[in-house]
Amino acid sequence: MTHDTPSLTLAEIAARLGAGLQGDGERLVRGLATLRDAGPDQVAFLANRAYLKDLPGTRAAAVLLHPDHAETCPTACLTLDNPYLGYAELSRLFDPLAGREDAGIHPAAVVADDARLGEGVAIGPQAVIESGVELGDGVVVGPGCVVGADTRIGEGSRLHANVTVYHGVVVGARVILHSGCVIGADGFGFAHDGAGWHKIAQLGGVVLGDDVEVGSCSSIDRGALGDTVIGEDVKIDSQVQIAHNVQIGAHSALAGCVGIAGSTRVGRHCMLGGGVGLSGHLTICDGVQITGMSLVTNSIHEPGVYSSGTGAMENAQWRRNAVRFKQLDDIARRLHRLEKAGRGG
Known part of the structure; x- marks a missing residue:
């Protein structure tokens, strides 16, 4: 069954979000859009400073933003210290599926x-x-x-x-x-x-x-x-x-194409980037972030950010580096011998 898009006043939205409101609280809005695309019956949001350039020209009925940016907003404002979190809540208010399924x-x-x-x-x-x-x-x-x-x-x-x-x-x-x-x-x-x-x-x-x-x-x-x-x-x-x-601990997040082998334990508040692979029977402690395309073959016992994948480069450079990678063990042995000789050993 198709459901109508919900309509809310700015005052209702401010109350639901716990946001400050500057502007006409009775103005009715019917949706959510970006600063660049929003129309006069939609709310936009500003959660990333990279999009400040789009704020002066927005046609939105109101903008959800941090109080620091309210003075430069050309329309009504909904102010929150964490506008991205507010955007998450606002998106659910306009979700046509939320709470509208026929039993x-x-x-x-x-x-x-x-x-x-x-x-x-x-x-x-x-x-x-x-x-x-x-x-x-x-x-x-x-x-x-x-x-x-x-x-x-x-x-x-x-x-x-x-x-x-x-x-x-x-x-x-x-x-x-x-x-x-x-x-x-x-x-x-x-x-x-x-x-x-x-x-x-x-x-x-x-x-x-x-x-x-x-x-x-x-x-x-x-x-x-x-x-x-x-x-x-x-x-x-x-x-x-x-x-x-x-086992994966509470509040962790796994991006697309992650693969975790059997009996591995991932702690709480961990984040695994896209394409990360974890070998089996490992323990990853709480608070670990592993960047995309990394392969983890040993347990991690200290919180922090870990990486193993290499970034893309021109093929010719990659081929040269691949050859050198195969030579690393021999280079390390030669360096060890030189250091030993330099110490008179």
């Missing part, structure tokens, strides 16, 4: 007789809810989703179209799972007998904490014995692979 079970959905559904649950067409599933109040299950047997999903969570949650998974409150993500598939566990591979049954589960968000086409594998555990407020981008028995 009920679509006739084309399949829901097991013993599934327990909370108040205000919405289940879309072609969704399958298997035996023993518990859906909390206000849960939204989009079209084509599958929720496996004995899985529990907390209140206010949303599964966008074509999400698959396997059996025995625990999903917290207010979790968002985007289309195509798979939660609880088998971990990559096999034993080799010298001639071929023998599957190891994956007997654990997956636990997602409250306020987790998982991007499209990401996979979180179930544990081999214990559970794979994703802490509260963890944000996972699209096309991320998290292997069996991984």
Whole structure:
């Protein structure tokens, strides 16, 4: 069902954000846009000084910004010390999906007789809810989703179209799972007998904490014995692979194409840039930031910023450096001999 775009007065927005207001509080706005693109019925925001050049010419009804920039604003102002955080809240106020899903079970959905559904649950067409599933109040299950047997999903969570949650998974409150993500598939566990591979049954589960968000086409594998555990407020981008028995601490964030091998533990408040790879059975302490395309093969025990990927350069220069990289061990040995000779040893 299509819903109308919400309309709010500037006074209502200021009250919701806890922002200061300079200008006509009764002015009605219907959306959010950039400084450059906003029209007279939209709110713009300024959270990065690089866009100060766009402020004088904005046509927005109002601008959300830091109080330091209010004097140069040509229109009404909504002032906050952290305008980017205010922008995040403002974006949710104008989200056409937020809190506007019609409750009920679509006739084309399949829901097991013993599934327990909370108040205000919405289940879309072609969704399958298997035996023993518990859906909390206000849960939204989009079209084509599958929720496996004995899985529990907390209140206010949303599964966008074509999400698959396997059996025995625990999903917290207010979790968002985007289309195509798979939660609880088998971990990559096999034993080799010298001639071929023998599957190891994956007997654990997956636990997602409250306020987790998982991007499209990401996979979180179930544990081999214990559970794979994703802490509260963890944000996972699209096309991320998290292997069996991984644990990720609360408030961490993983950008696209991160891959984490089995049984690695990532601490709280960590940030992994795009394409980062973590080897298995590592420990990454709290407060670690790893920059994009880095490969981590050893545990990290001190907070800070870590990198291993090299930036792009002209191919000819890269080829020369690649040759020199292969020579580093020999160069180090020769340098050691020269230093030893220089010391008279």
